[in-house]
Amino acid sequence: xxxxxxxxxxxxxxxxxxxxxxxxxxxxxxxxxxxxxxxxxxxxxxxxxxxxxxxxxxxxxxxxxxxxxxxxxxxxxxxxxxxxxxxxxxxxxxxxxxxxxxxxxxxxxxxxxxxxxxxxxxxxxxxxxxxxxxxxxxxxxxxxxxxxxxxxxxxxxxxxxxxxxxxxxxxxxxxxxxxxxxxxxxxxxxxxxxxxxxxxxxxxxxxxxxxxxxxxxxxxxxxxxxxxxxxxxxxxxxxxxxxxxxxxxxxxxxxxxxxxxxxxxxxxxxxxxxxxxxxxxxxxxxxxxxxxxxxxxxxxxxxxxxxxxxxxxxxxxxxxxxxxxxxxxxxxxxxxxxxxxxxxxxxxxx
Amino acid sequence: xxxxxxxxxxxxxxxxxxxxxxxxxxxxxxxxxxxxxxxxxxxxxxxxxxxxxxxxxxxxxxxxxxxxxxxxxxxxxxxxxxxxxxxxxxxxxxxxxxxxxxxxxxxxxxxxxxxxxxxxxxxxxxxxxxxxxxxxxxxxxxxxxxxxxxxxxxxxxxxxxxxxxxxxxxxxxxxxxxxxxxxxxxxxxxxxxxxxxxxxxxxxxxxxxxxxxxxxxxxxxxxxxxxxxxxxxxxxxxxxxxxxxxxxxxxxxxxxxxxxxxxxxxxxxxxxxxxxxxxxxxxxxxxxxxxxxxxxxxxxxxxxxxxxxxxxxxxxxxxxxxxxxxxxxxxx
Numbered sequence: 197x198x199x200x201x202x203x204x205x206x207x208x209x210x211x212x213x214x215x216x217x218x219x220x221x222x223x224x225x226x227x228x229x230x231x232x233x234x235x236x237x238x239x240x241x242x243x244x245x246x247x248x249x250x251x252x253x254x255x256x257x258x259x260x261x262x263x264x265x266x267x268x269x270x271x272x273x274x275x276x277x278x279x280x281x282x283x284x285x286x287x288x289x290x291x292x293x294x295x296x297x298x299x300x301x302x303x304x305x306x307x308x309x310x311x312x313x314x315x316x317x318x319x320x321x322x323x324x325x326x327x328x329x330x331x332x333x334x335x336x337x338x339x340x341x342x343x344x345x346x347x348x349x350x351x352x353x354x355x356x357x358x359x360x361x362x363x364x365x366x367x368x369x370x371x372x373x374x375x376x377x378x379x380x381x382x383x384x385x386x387x388x389x390x391x392x393x394x395x396x397x398x399x400x401x402x403x404x405x406x407x408x409x410x411x412x413x414x415x416x417x418x419x420x421x422x423x424x425x426x427x428x429x430x431x432x433x434x435x436x437x438x439x440x441x442x443x444x445x446x447x448x449x450x451x452x453x454x455x456x457x458x459x460x461x462x463x464x465x466x467x468x469x470x471x472x473x474x475x476x477x478x479x480x481x482x483x484x485x486x487x488x489x490x491x492x493x494x495x496x497x498x499x500x501x502x503x504x505x506x507x508x509x510x511x512x513x514x515x516x517x518x519x520x521x522x523x524x525x526x527x528x529x530x531x532x533x534x535x536x537x538x539x540x541x542x543x544x545x546x
Numbered sequence: 547x548x549x550x551x552x553x554x555x556x557x558x559x560x561x562x563x564x565x566x567x568x569x570x571x572x573x574x575x576x577x578x579x580x581x582x583x584x585x586x587x588x589x590x591x592x593x594x595x596x597x598x599x600x601x602x603x604x605x606x607x608x609x610x611x612x613x614x615x616x617x618x619x620x621x622x623x624x625x626x627x628x629x630x631x632x633x634x635x636x637x638x639x640x641x642x643x644x645x646x647x648x649x650x651x652x653x654x655x656x657x658x659x660x661x662x663x664x665x666x667x668x669x670x671x672x673x674x675x676x677x678x679x680x681x682x683x684x685x686x687x688x689x690x691x692x693x694x695x696x697x698x699x700x701x702x703x704x705x706x707x708x709x710x711x712x713x714x715x716x717x718x719x720x721x722x723x724x725x726x727x728x729x730x731x732x733x734x735x736x737x738x739x740x741x742x743x744x745x746x747x748x749x750x751x752x753x754x755x756x757x758x759x760x761x762x763x764x765x766x767x768x769x770x771x772x773x774x775x776x777x778x779x780x781x782x783x784x785x786x787x788x789x790x791x792x793x794x795x796x797x798x799x800x801x802x803x804x805x806x807x808x809x810x811x812x813x814x815x816x817x818x819x820x821x822x823x824x825x826x827x828x829x830x831x832x833x834x835x836x837x838x839x840x841x842x843x844x845x846x847x848x849x850x851x852x853x854x855x856x857x858x859x860x861x862x863x864x865x866x867x868x869x870x871x872x873x874x875x876x877x878x
Contacts, residue, residue: 242735242736242737242738243706243735349822363823364598365823366823393597393598393762393824394597394762394764394803394806394807394808395597395802395803395806395820396597396823397806397808398805398806398808398817398819398820399819399820399821401808402819420735420736421808422736422810423807423808423809423810424808425810426808426809426810427808450810460737461736461737462810464736464737464739464740465736465740465765465810466740466743466765466766466768466769467765467768467809468764468765468768468792468804468807468809468875468876469809469876470768470769471764471765471767471768471769471788471789471792471876472768472771472787472788472789472790472791472792472793473789477744477747478740478743478744478769479740480737480740480741480744481737481740484705484707484737484738485735
């Protein structure tokens with residue numbers, strides 16, 4: 197894909213290694229992806245695939261206690277800066293300035309991101325004051341404007357509410373208001389609608405898309421739900437055992453997954469369209485996600501893959517090959533399983 | 547009562563008192579179940595959907611008589627059990643079992659899987675010998691696709707999918723007729739969820755089980771249920787055979803719920819967006835409880851609660867506007 201200007205976020209060769217009891221376990225292997233301003237990349241995977249660890253590593257939230265070694269490059273290209281900043285190279289003080297201002301994050305459970313003993317208006321105003329140093333009264337006015345922007349009814353009376361007085365959907369709106377207070381260039385959303393009812397989920401997804409259209413922020417949207425992916429994302433990257441195994445435009449990947457793991461995942465989701473039709477069995481993927489401390493040899497998915505060939509798939513980790521139209525797939529047998537016209541890689545754009 | 551009915555409720559109510567002041571006066575009540583009349587036929591899987599706070603989990607627990615109902619009747623087989631003491635309930639406990647969302651929280655971490663599984667039998671079948679109990683445990687653990695040698699192991703040694711299989715095995719060990727599955731696959735990854743759904747379908751036929759399948763996931767309920775009931779604020783607003791409900795919804799809430807489900811196929815579809823959240827069950831709106839969020843509400847909807855009326859074969863809906871043409875996400 198040709199990008200006219202540099203991506204808002206470019207991740208290169210990101211690796212995360214945890215150290216425990218003298219043992220080193222690599223949980224994230226050479227992740228690379230780019231997100232343009234105004235674009236949404238969905239990171240999909242099952243539990244244990246490493247999607248949340250990836251997002252924590254990007255935000256430098258893997259603290260010293262977790263004894264994680266993070267290597268690679270995380271280039272944030274803020275609209276206010278001429279040069280991209282490598283988030284992994286700057287010091288903690290500089291990172292604190294950028295976090296929340298240029299790159300922000302929202303989580304699955306808004307209650308854990310909110311302080312239970314402070315009114316939500318004060319919490320939003322605090323973010324504004326920390327980053328912009330505005331006087332109290334101005335910060336409060338801005339908090340009110342933000343609550344209005346995220347669609348909270350009667351925002352002026354809600355400023356004085358405590359988190360426990362709000363519903364799950366309203367809390368998530370407050371957290372979104374805090375994250376977007378400084379109009380960040382990049383928003384990382386880690387399963388932000390997973391704990392919500394479908395009706396409220398639809399409201400929050402619409403809100404995020406509207407805010408993105410208005411601010412032009414890039415969004416990294418982490419989810420396990422392919423329905424949500426099709427709803428919010430432009431592109432999708434599928435993770436398995438700490439690696440990206442497939443990437444491409446959402447329509448293309450959902451319509452024609454190329455990696456057997458993606459195909460298996462999509463096939464195992466019950467279809468609303470088939471509701472109430474006499475039951476066939478759901479397709480399943482045998483076995484389960486491997487332990488990162490003892491990954492199988494070669495392709496991490498090969499022990500569960502119906503297409504695996506002994507001697508080929510278990511000999512080396514396949515490369516993430518670039519195909520046409522910005523698609524990438526990590527499969528040794530891609531050349532046999534995928535029609536030739538889709539395989540021919542596009543000329544590399546630099 | 548016809549012989550093919552497994553469990554029936556008549557005007558079932560469950561109110562939780564909200565106490566106030568130093569005298570703990572009963573000020574108000576959370577009307578978790580507000581007059582549920584429902585029949586589950588022998589051998590069928592009835593799906594129960596609704597948002598959180600709709601009362602769907604409370605209905606499951608009340609049917610199990612874990613909570614005595616405030617009023618109304620529960621008829622199990624041909625016995626009314628809603629006023630039974632724990633002693634009178636004991637013979638019925640064996641026949642009804644529950645599967646939970648998080649089986650780990652219902653397994654004792656200090657007990658081996660074998661001890662956890664056989665515990666219900668010690669109460670329900672005190673005459674059974676220890677070795678007979680273990681044989682039975684081995685039999686059910688193999689039914690759910692695990693090997694008998696895991697009986698000596700402990701819950702923490704298992705993955706989420708395996709624990710849910712153990713939870714299912716424990717429900718099956720007393721040879722129940724009726725099972726309430728409360729969000730039984732909701733915490734599982736999609737590939738594991740598919741395995742557990744296939745297992746539930748298999749054992750349901752093999753053991754001729756009757757099931758109430760409580761979930762918030764419409765695609766899951768569409769896959770497993772024969773009929774689906776939709777709950778809103780303690781009331782059933784629509785019930786119909788599964789295909790009928792999904793293709794021809796007759797209640798605006800059902801329409802909105804289905805419309806909100808994101809699916810990989812439908813992108814940028816016309817969506818009926820519900821505003822706000824489910825109101826508090828302490829003070830539900832007058833008349834039709836859904837009218838505050840209903841896009842089709844008329845002033846008259848505030849006057850009286852609509853009854854659950856016939857809309858087709860086995861299809862009932864509680865709406866003052868039966869003339870509405872509602873959209874289905876899967877209409878052909």
